[in-house]
Amino acid sequence: MTETARVPQGAPCWVTLLAPHLEAARHFYGELLGWHYRPGSQGLGPYEVALSEGVPVAGLGEARDSLRAFAAWTAYFAADSVDVVAGRVRERGATVAVGPVRFGAGRVAWAADPAGAVFGIWEGAATPGWRVGGRVNGPAWLELMTRDAFAAALFYGEVFGWDLADPDRYDIRYEHDRVILRIDKETVAGLSGGAVEDAPDPRIRPHWHVHFRVEDVEASAAKAASLGAEVVSPPAESPTGRLAVIRDPQGALFSIESAGA
Template identity: 55%
Template sequence: MAADLDRAHAFYGDLFGWGFRPTRQGHGRYTIAYTEGGVPTVGIGASSPSAGMTLPVTWTTYFAADSADEVAQRAQERGGTVAVGPLEFGSGRVAWAADPEGAVFGIWEGDLTSAWWGERRPGAPVWLELRTRDAFDAALFYGQVFGWDAQERERLDVRFEHDRVVLHIDGKAVAGLRGGALEAAPDPNVRPRWHVYFQVVDVDFVAARTVELGGSMISPPADTPYGRIAALRDPEGGIFSVAALPRT
């Protein structure tokens, strides 16, 4: 969600080489970003003053659901909060919620293709990470809400590795839940939240280019067990990370 959609297009289009196509989703202007070859990768919307929507500049992690209503109900039953919805949103149904620690996430019921997840290519989301107080409590919450234990074992697997709980889908590590954010400080790096990582070829180049385009570095490029990463902020304050992950 951006405050200025044209500004977001200019920044991310330069940084990741995205192209954009307008689409009808909810209120206000909304576009789908495409990586090279015309593959859809993310959605970017702008708040609509006429609709009374004032939303923060942020990337939101969405989880697929067979029924947004059932998932939203399970989230509330387990201590989460449903802020908006479920409601009709373009070609599907959506709800915006928060887990018991306040980390915001979306629930999506609608059409999906494999192009939206799991395909490691430059400019596409490649890793999601929840930074929270207790990774195991969080794993229980999300596991129960989205029925991770009920999924096919050969497709979905949850395990502890590299000091975090990791969700694997079809043999690929796609999301991590990491504990240790113990203080509810105003620092966005500490407050419980989901972080999105985009695949890039050269983390150092992209981090430097972010600064040149008016953004900033939160954490400079560094090597991790999952590859080289950097935490960045776009010119409007939206937080994201980039990663050069091993091709597996």
């Protein structure tokens, strides 16, 4: 990550794709979302930063040999202290898999919540220009797909201190069958329960799901299919706008939704 200014504690601050084959991922998302790339560095293997109209929107990394079978998007959340947040994760029976470790001018840890959803904890400044919701062909918002949204909201609220945060800045409420987090009046994340447990597809496990904003959901879903992706849920209306769920050719799940959402 390139450092400029810090973002609020507990706010989404970056997303990355870890895929078995970086070149295939570059091609797919470049064709689908019009991304261009520049070299990046994460210290864990080949890595590139995806750009939309010159602004960084995501990171793409190539999995090492032990993870070659997996492809997944990971969401990162800002922490005033990665050590404090990692400690809270452990105190609540969840797992800190890696870190905290030094990463450029910041520090990072990778964790899994009690249901197994993986997320990153980032202490440091944010990538310049990056934010959820602000750009077509960039992340629109993040959604935790889990078994119990209320238990998850308690976990993340306690870990990141949402319950102690400035009430004029943070707003957590239940809407449209999910727990919604708003920061500075912008919807940045949702926590949805039940669907994962009932999912007939065994590949779907609790995870942080990235929604990307596009101009035309139907056209983008058709384009994704033509590029070898699976349209898991075809375009349909949702509380956040018209939406489709896609599994990319290497198996990573994400959603596309209308720019007007």
